[in-house]
Amino acid sequence: MPRRAALEPKPRKPQYSPEKRARIAVLSELGMSLKEISIKEEVPVSSIKGIVTRYRLQQAGRDRPRPGRPRILSDRDVKTLLRVLQEKPACSYAELKRDAGVTCATKTLVRYLQMEGIKPNKPPAGDSEEEAERMRVLAEEGEGEEV
Incomplete structure (x- = not known):
C-alpha cells in the first residue's frame, strides 16, 4: 500500500449531496427496492442502506x-493568505499573519502554505548577523597572518 506524504491530508469518504440523500430516502419510503434505487441513482447498495437507516433514525x-x-x-x-502573499511575496x-488577520501558530501557517505548494524563500547568503560576524572574524584572522 503506498504511503501518503507527511503533509497530505487523509482522504475522506465521498459525501452525497443532501438532495441526493433525500431522493434516496423518498424512493425507499415509496417502496422501491434498494437494488432499484442503486441502479437509478448510481449509488452502491451499501451506501443506500446507510442513508435510509440514518434517515429513519433522525428523520x-x-x-x-x-x-x-x-x-x-x-x-x-x-x-486570504494566498492573496496577501501575491501582493507581498517577500x-x-x-x-503575513498580521496582514491576513489570522491568529495561529507559525508552524500551522507554514504547514498550510506547504499544503498549497508554497515554500519559503531562503534569505540571501550573508544577510544574517551570524554570517556578518563570521566574515568579520575571518577577515581579522586573515590580517593577523600577514604580519
Whole structure:
C-alpha cells in the first residue's frame, strides 16, 4: 500500500449531496427496492442502506459533524493568505499573519502554505548577523597572518 506524504491530508469518504440523500430516502419510503434505487441513482447498495437507516433514525437529511479535529484555518483564511502573499511575496510569517488577520501558530501557517505548494524563500547568503560576524572574524584572522 503506498504511503501518503507527511503533509497530505487523509482522504475522506465521498459525501452525497443532501438532495441526493433525500431522493434516496423518498424512493425507499415509496417502496422501491434498494437494488432499484442503486441502479437509478448510481449509488452502491451499501451506501443506500446507510442513508435510509440514518434517515429513519433522525428523520432528516442533515449532515452530522465529521470526525476528527476541525481545521484551524478555514478555506477563506487560506485564500486570504494566498492573496496577501501575491501582493507581498517577500513578507515574513509575522507580517503575513498580521496582514491576513489570522491568529495561529507559525508552524500551522507554514504547514498550510506547504499544503498549497508554497515554500519559503531562503534569505540571501550573508544577510544574517551570524554570517556578518563570521566574515568579520575571518577577515581579522586573515590580517593577523600577514604580519
